[in-house]
Amino acid sequence: MVSQPTAVEAEALKVKLHIQQLSRVAQFSFLEMGKLLKQARDDAHWSVLSMESFREYVEELDLPVSASYSWATRLIGVYEFVALPSGLTNEQLAEIGISKLVRLLPLARNGQLTPEWLDKAKEMSDRDLREELGHTFPDANPQESIICPRCGGEILNARWVSGVYAERIKGRSD
Numbered sequence: 001m002v003s004q005p006t007a008v009e010a011e012a013l014k015v016k017l018h019i020q021q022l023s024r025v026a027q028f029s030f031l032e033m034g035k036l037l038k039q040a041r042d043d044a045h046w047s048v049l050s051m052e053s054f055r056e057y058v059e060e061l062d063l064p065v066s067a068s069y070s071w072a073t074r075l076i077g078v079y080e081f082v083a084l085p086s087g088l089t090n091e092q093l094a095e096i097g098i099s100k101l102v103r104l105l106p107l108a109r110n111g112q113l114t115p116e117w118l119d120k121a122k123e124m125s126d127r128d129l130r131e132e133l134g135h136t137f138p139d140a141n142p143q144e145s146i147i148c149p150r151c152g153g154e155i156l157n158a159r160w161v162s163g164v165y166a167e168r169i170k171g172r173s174d
Helices: 007-042 054-059 068-086 090-096 098-103 105-109 115-123 126-133 158-173
Strands: 145-147 155-157
Touching: 007 054, 007 068, 007 090, 007 098, 054 068, 068 090, 068 098, 068 105, 090 098, 090 115, 098 105, 098 115, 098 126, 115 126
Parallel strands: none
Antiparallel strands: 145 155
16 A cells, blocks of 8 residues: 655656656757757848848857856757757657757767767766767876867867866855
């Protein structure tokens, strides 16, 4: 026999389910934003609206993230290099999640994104996927370099990366 949840447990479950529902809606919204941002970039909407650049266009959108241009280019990348070539539906992409799709961008840009990687991304946590992809920040060995986990193109000195992230983390805790 299963006991009835307490009022506190029932409320906690209700809130959790609501957050999950909102997250799902956000995943779809981010995928659609990537599609529309690509269209706006490709069709030079910024120029039609008398703006100096696509960056200015993006910054005037008031996206809900602090690094709006960087986030916008990631959303475009997910749409352009992952969604379109993979043929996955928005439902399937939302199951993987925008954060993990962004992690797959370096593979996708290099033409190395396979159905196996998409399956792994769907099943793995973000942390495990990051490790599997080698997007961890090694100890500050000045001889080591890593591929940028965001864009996949730039090779960064590990000491510099470790120092930058250590400072960011320190700044958050002060």
